[in-house]
Amino acid sequence: MKTSCVRLSAAAAVLVLSLGAGRSAGAEEITYDGATTIGLRVMKDVQPAFEQKTGVKITSIGMSGAGKGLKAALAGQVSVAGVSRSLTSEELASKPYFQIIGYDALGVFVNDKNPVKALTKAQLKAIYTGKIKSWKDVGGAATPIVACIERLNGGRATVDLFRALVLDGDAFGPVKEVEDALDCVKLAATDPGVVGPASMAYALTGARAVPLDGVKPTADDVRAGTYSLARPLLLVSKARPAGGLKQLFDFVLSAEGQAIVGKSFFAVR
Numbered sequence: 001m002k003t004s005c006v007r008l009s010a011a012a013a014v015l016v017l018s019l020g021a022g023r024s025a026g027a028e029e030i031t032y033d034g035a036t037t038i039g040l041r042v043m044k045d046v047q048p049a050f051e052q053k054t055g056v057k058i059t060s061i062g063m064s065g066a067g068k069g070l071k072a073a074l075a076g077q078v079s080v081a082g083v084s085r086s087l088t089s090e091e092l093a094s095k096p097y098f099q100i101i102g103y104d105a106l107g108v109f110v111n112d113k114n115p116v117k118a119l120t121k122a123q124l125k126a127i128y129t130g131k132i133k134s135w136k137d138v139g140g141a142a143t144p145i146v147a148c149i150e151r152l153n154g155g156r157a158t159v160d161l162f163r164a165l166v167l168d169g170d171a172f173g174p175v176k177e178v179e180d181a182l183d184c185v186k187l188a189a190t191d192p193g194v195v196g197p198a199s200m201a202y203a204l205t206g207a208r209a210v211p212l213d214g215v216k217p218t219a220d221d222v223r224a225g226t227y228s229l230a231r232p233l234l235l236v237s238k239a240r241p242a243g244g245l246k247q248l249f250d251f252v253l254s255a256e257g258q259a260i261v262g263k264s265f266f267a268v269r
Contacts, residue, residue, distance in 0.1 A: 028244035031078040033062030034069025035157055036180055037104060037199045038082030038233055041264040042252070049260070050251050056244035067155025070096075074238055079245055083234040084157040084199075098236040101252050102261040102268050105217035106158065106229035107200045107209030109185050111192040116140040118211040121228065124166050127195065130173020135193070147175045148184035148196030156181075161231055162197050197229070201264035219266050233265060 032043050039061050047058045062069065066083040073081035074094055084104060087096070108119060116139055119127075126132040128147050136142040150156040152172060158181050163169060176194075178184055184196025189206030200209060200217050209217055212228060221227040241249055251257045258267040 028056045029059045030056060030080065030244055030248055031060045031062075032058060032069075032080050032082065033060075033064055033072050033078045034080075034082030034236075035066040035084040035233075036063040036182075037084050037201060037264075038101075038235075039063040041199075041201050042101070042233070042261055043082065045260045045263070046248075046252060046257060049256065050248060053251065053256075054244065054247050056247055058248075065155040066157035067160070070236055073236055076238055079237065080241075080248065081236045083236050085161050085231050085234075087234070087236070096236050096238060097240045098234045099249055099253060100232045100268050101235055102233045102258075102265040103222050104231050104233055104265045105200045105222045105227055106161065106197045106231065107203065107217050108195060108197055108212055108229070109188045109203075109207045109209050110195050111188050111190075112206055112208055113192050114140060116210065118214065120213050121166060124212065125168070125170070128162070128167060128172055128175065129170055141192075143193050146187070146191065146194045147173070148178060148187055148194050149175045150181055150184075151177045151179065154179075157231070158197060158199075161229070165228060166197075199264075222266055233261070 032039065043061045047061065051057055066085060069081040070083050070091065072078045074096060087098065108124060110116060114135065116135060119138060123132065123138050127145055132138060133145055134142060135145055149162065149172065150159050152159055181198035182202045185198045185202045185204050185207050188194040188196055189204050203209065215221050215227050217227050217229065222230040235249060235252060237245060253269060258269050261267045
């Protein structure tokens with residue numbers, strides 16, 4: 001009888017451990033890192049809606065920048081990265097899985113009191129390579145230009161896109177480096193000398209985005225490809241997602257997820 005009780009207790013213990021292991025194995029967690037724009041304006045709102053709908057937890061939303069976030073995802077250090085630009089040929093060679101979840105436009109922000117109403121790409125390039133240093137040279141007041149940009153070595157998508165599309169790959173001249181593109185918009189809102197590129201999602205009172213080569217960063221021009229500083233917004237994983245991660249991709253591309261994207265950006269669907 002005593003032997004039977006011992007065997008029963010052991011069997012019960014095994015069953016309890018098995019059930020506990022089953023619950024742990026089924027509890028999925030997702031981690032995100034990457035573009036600040038996607039982290040702040042998409043993932044922060046996706047998180048509660050997605051968790052309530054699926055029961056899958058998004059346990060961290062890092063914002064170290066598109067470059068660093070993508071490297072972390074490809075190394076398997078996070079589940080998914082947000083990248084606010086097209087992937088390079090070198091990145092594509094790793095054969096990551098990605099989906100375009102929306103589109104963004106980089107606005108070129110200046111102070112509301114700045115008399116300059118528009119800029120050309122050539123003028124903007126000359127400003128950021130240091131050839132043009134006064135607003136007077138582009139139709140404004142005799143005020144020094146403060147060319148603001150995110151940290152050049154920060155792995156930020158805004159810097160990479162700006163260098164490629166505006167500077168044609170040339171080196172930046174003297175610039176004011178800040179931690180985030182939003183900081184450039186904040187500076188432009190308070191200082192008539194500042195100019196800075198940032199997502200249109202960061203628009204603030206006191207600053208405005210000027211047309212570039214006569215084209216405004218509007219939804220129609222972004223979708224038509226006529227605004228030159230438009231960019232795709234991507235979610236990227238190391239391999240084709242399954243389980244909870246696949247549910248996340250599906251959710252962001254669903255009507256509910258696209259409505260969240262559309263609050264700050266241009267939805268893809």
